[in-house]
Amino acid sequence: MSITRRQLIQGVGAFAGAAALGQNAYSQTNPLNVGFVLIGPVGDFGWSTMHDRGRRRMEEVLGPAVRSTQVESVAPPDFDRVVNQLARNGARLIFTTSFSYFQPTVRVAPTLPNVFFENATGTSTLPNLSIYNSRFYEGRYVQGVIAARKSRSKQIGYIASFPVPEVIHAINTVMRGAWSVDPNMKIRVVWAGAWFNPGREAEAARALVDQGCDVLCQHTDSPAPLQVAQERRVFGFGQASDMTRFAPSAHLTSSVNNWGDYYVSRARAVIDGSWKPGDVWGGLNSGMFSLAPFTNMSPEEVAEATRIRDALAAGTLHPFEGPIVRQDGTTVIPAGQRLNDDQIRSQNYFYRGIDATMPS
């Protein structure tokens, strides 16, 4: 069930009445009310679509034990209002599904101590705030390897959203993968300044192709960049869901998110009272995300990509091995060391060899 903000407001009155009937009957009779706050529309075919799919999976598995309310396209300034409304509406578990909501969630969580919060891609926990994320960088490394094999111009185009660590370490990792095949690979980065703005994403993709990039990576949520790749006869990777159908002859692979199992386990934890703040960062081996079938690649290329993917999943290949050197030449870690999770999560620098700049 997807509820608009207006229906939500109407619902508040009804719930105020229900609350007056007594709270103690709650656990026996009422299903757990779970709230979801989405950064984009459910139909973005990417990030928000997949959170919605996870929510549906949760409802399917837990059946009458849960009830969910979802508010889509919530701009960060509206966040507090929406979350308070959800809480007043009876939500006891709220998933805030964007990095853009991390700081707002940290701010709101202490004011609603009876609500359990879960923030996707956040970086720290609170007594009633968990964080969860997938190691998408593993997929980015595979993208880099494939891009280096497919590119003739030796230039990758990257449609970035905002200069946050999640995006920055993804760009770094794409190049790590690409350099493992060809050290001469270059990357051009364009910041769209949005997670979802199909027109702008398409414009950014066109600009990159015009500048000679022939493989596009995207960190924005709509299929528009892939459509441009198809139209301009270059290659591209899908974001968050399997986007093959948007670019049948341009699509290489997509990183496919799967939040359903996590949502089931967290809702179950609240129901049986075992919920504790956690920090889950699942990789390819966890099932939290996978790579869509490789398309438009030769059998050798598929074999190589599969080998790299499996090595990443098995942990025998790690994208953050030293030496790691910043753009300005300072060494972060020497050879033989590896960045820990906190260092990966706080990356705010490009590696040496990446010419791109970050918007200030």
Place this chain on the structure above:
Amino acid sequence: MTIAEAILLTVITAATPLLLAAIGELVVERSGVLNLGVEGMMIMGAATGIAVAILTGSSALGVLGAIAAGMALAALFAVMTLGLAVNQVASGLALTIFGLGLSGVVGARFVGVQREGIGKIDIPVLSDIPFLGRVLFEQDPFVYLSVLLVGGVWWFLNRTKAGLVLRACGENHTSAHALGYPVLRIRLVAILFGGACAGLAGAYLSLVYTPFWTSGMTAGRGWIALAIVVFASWLPWRAALGAYLFGGLTILQLHAQGFGVPVPSQLLAALPYLLTIVVLVLIMRVRQGSTAGPASLGVPFVPDR
């Protein structure tokens, strides 16, 4: 294709939806009505356009559907502001919010449907002219239409009696009424024309620019179109200039980033609005206190009996 050609091509396509919506709103405002609902009419056009195109399999019908949807919303606005003399600013804002919501309902069934976009039309001979040929004469039909519309609106406003009467309604509706012109009927036609143009701009987004439907896909272009009308000081050719300038700024900013030029992208994103403010200030200075806008702009008209 050289990079300059490529940039010009993208600038023209990026500017076209802005220009289409702006030229419609320009006519509406010249008749004395301020319709802030451009964004809402545009996105309804986008949703209806792709819905009809998918259902009928015809892009042309999709475009007609988009125009009809834009006009339907505009008619609603006309009922409120002309018929009931409701505040135009409030009605326009309501129209935008309404359009954004309703388009989500209309488009819900078509989320994720993949569709081939409307292709480009290659004008023979002319498109073989080096450099300019490819940029100007190998575009999609909307681009040609937008330029024709600008010329047509200019001709209408400045060279026809009907245009003069429309402007008279915008400058002083009481005088126009006293002279016996049907002010409300003229404004109704202008509002419907504005709706049709906004719907067309929406169709461009969902059928040509990014051929699929998602809610909220206009992403604020309706507001930029409104800014362009002010930037243009209500003159059609300047609206074209404004649209290409604003479109060009967006594209150049993306290219600058791709080339690794450190540009503050936030500043560039704000530039269209800053430019609009600067132009407004300049107009005020040159005209010593009076704006270039139609004098009756935004004032409801209730004919006395």
